[in-house]
Amino acid sequence: MKFMMTFHWVPDTEQRAEAIERFLRTGGVPPQGVQLLGRWTSADLGSGFDLLETDDAAKLTEFAYQWSDLMELEIMPVLEDAELAAVFGRVAKK
Template sequence: MKFIVQWKGQPSIQLSAIERFMKTGGLPPENVTLLGRWHAIGEIGGVAIAEAADANGLAAWLIQWGDLLSFTTTPALNDEELGAALAAYQASLK
């Protein structure tokens, strides 16, 4: 399953976040695949797309940063997956 992960932090954590990111690369655990990550310019925040079999690995990854950042995590579908869900919905209306 894919997840949209958004994060935000306050300016007061900037140096700690830089230090941790430079040390770890912000990489997820082995059971989570980071598909892409983008950082906002001029603020402490961004978005990542990750894939995992379940939310356990994702939770472990975000807990590593929970002392510095707040997260919003949402399950995500690509166009093909959403199309299948929409087709099933349309079929249920008949």
């Protein structure tokens, strides 16, 4: 299943410096069992999102825990258009 993890950094220069150092040290790579499909960060460095894929919610939580001390995170399951169309095909009133 695919998940969108959004992140928001508080405007704290010490936390930002720690987040940058941690990212450079680790590459921001999720644990084994979670695939990073893409990451985008806003030009002002205030927020961004990761597109992740996993069937293991515990591993997803592990990844969030690695960053939750430095930024606010939100994780939500997402569907691609083809998956959404299949749902509509099964349940939409005709």
